[in-house]
Amino acid sequence: MTTLSVIKADVGSLPGHVKAPNKLINEVDRVLEEGKDENKITDYYIGRCGDDIDLIMTHDKGKNDSDVHELAWNSFEEATEKAKELGLYGAGQDLLSDAFSGNVRGLGPGSAEMEFDERESEPFLTFLCDKTSPSAFNLPLFKMFGDPSNTAGLVLDPSLHEGFKFTVQDFYEGKKADLACPEEMYDLLALIGISSKFAIEEVKKKDGEPAASVSTEKLNLIAGEYVGKDDPVAVVRCQSGYPAVGEALEAFSFPHLVPGWMRGSHNGPLMPVSEEEATPTRFDGPPRVVALGFQLNDGKLVGPRDLFDDPSFDETRKKAKKAADYMRRHGPFQPHLLGEDDLEYTTLPDVQDKLKDRFE
Ligand SMILES: O=P(O)(O)OC[C@H]1O[C@](O)(COP(=O)(O)O)[C@@H](O)[C@@H]1O
Numbered sequence: 001m002t003t004l005s006v007i008k009a010d011v012g013s014l015p016g017h018v019k020a021p022n023k024l025i026n027e028v029d030r031v032l033e034e035g036k037d038e039n040k041i042t043d044y045y046i047g048r049c050g051d052d053i054d055l056i057m058t059h060d061k062g063k064n065d066s067d068v069h070e071l072a073w074n075s076f077e078e079a080t081e082k083a084k085e086l087g088l089y090g091a092g093q094d095l096l097s098d099a100f101s102g103n104v105r106g107l108g109p110g111s112a113e114m115e116f117d118e119r120e121s122e123p124f125l126t127f128l129c130d131k132t133s134p135s136a137f138n139l140p141l142f143k144m145f146g147d148p149s150n151t152a153g154l155v156l157d158p159s160l161h162e163g164f165k166f167t168v169q170d171f172y173e174g175k176k177a178d179l180a181c182p183e184e185m186y187d188l189l190a191l192i193g194i195s196s197k198f199a200i201e202e203v204k205k206k207d208g209e210p211a212a213s214v215s216t217e218k219l220n221l222i223a224g225e226y227v228g229k230d231d232p233v234a235v236v237r238c239q240s241g242y243p244a245v246g247e248a249l250e251a252f253s254f255p256h257l258v259p260g261w262m263r264g265s266h267n268g269p270l271m272p273v274s275e276e277e278a279t280p281t282r283f284d285g286p287p288r289v290v291a292l293g294f295q296l297n298d299g300k301l302v303g304p305r306d307l308f309d310d311p312s313f314d315e316t317r318k319k320a321k322k323a324a325d326y327m328r329r330h331g332p333f334q335p336h337l338l339g340e341d342d343l344e345y346t347t348l349p350d351v352q353d354k355l356k357d358r359f360e
């Protein structure tokens with residue numbers, strides 16, 4: 001069996017929250033290379049989206065393996081030291097604990113993992129986001145795995161025709177439910193449309209084979225205060241029984257509104273960009289998503305191909321820029337400003353606290 005572990009964290013960037021510089025990537029690279037030499041992991045690629053560093057790792061140790069998670073944690077710690085040395089902004093921001101214990105879950109970094117027997121040919125995609133929340137994947141994952149107007153294979157290909165199972169997480173209650181699509185599509189949509197409360201955590205085939213996995217850690221809920229956005233990652237298997245690469249990418253052709261952007265407090269369009277252009281600038285955004293495509297070959301990573309680095313996504317980017325203009329015109333008003341539930345873990349309640357006594 002091969003395990004795919006994508007573990008990410010923001011441990012410092014420049015200037016402000018724009019981009020994790022190469023000097024941090026070099027630190028992470030050194031630690032992962034050592035881990036590879038010591039057979040802790042089989043292979044790795046270091047991706048980047050804005051101020052977030054995304055470790056795409058393969059191994060045979062299963063999900064939540066403490067050696068693999070510790071390796072990721074150590075690499076982020078080394079990068080934090082470098083960030084401090086360079087005086088970068090937000091050095092060590094997502095390392096919410098002083099020490100590693102067992103697994104990165106609950107300690108700050110986000111992780112999306114899946115374990116499977118490699119098919120004869122195993123294409124998969126990783127989607128890396130900045131300035132948004134895990135629920136940003138609700139709409140595109142529904143489109144990929146549940147919507148025949150996006151994924152033609154759901155209608156045309158007998159190996160997809162059965163549909164998929166979605167695991168939905170209520171991130172305030174910490175509980176999960178499995179819903180089958182197409183049978184329970186309306187129930188599924190009744191939940192995942194509420195992006196302030198529910199996030200898709202996994203998608204599986206009806207026989208339980210993994211299809212997609214999302215990092216659903218909510219940093220603010222872990223820390224109990226605003227400590228930056230969760231900036232999630234997702235892994236999606238493609239072809240032969242799964243959405244084709246182009247069907248998975250098509251789900252991002254509409255720049256839908258997602259929570260995040262400036263101060264994690266605004267709705268804005270999710271803009272698909274190349275790794276090179278994953279540098280959120282305007283109003284710290286708009287929120288970005290990068291798509292890296294790989295083939296797995298006996299646990300080794302072949303690739304990546306930077307998939308949104310393509311003119312067919314120019315119109316989406318244009319639309320995102322128009323939507324960004326339109327949303328910005330609302331200034332501090334909703335619906336540009338997030339709904340009340342989402343704002344609870346931002347810095348706004350501190351301001352509102354001061355005004356409590358003014359109400360009679
Ligand atoms: O100035 P501070 O305290 O870092 O907080 C504001 C910053 O937080 C952010 O929301 C952080 O974004 P990230 O989650 O990508 O780190 C930025 O938009 C904003 O500049």
Ligand SMILES: [Mg+2]
Pocket residue numbers: 010050051052130131229231
């Ligand atoms: Mg970020």
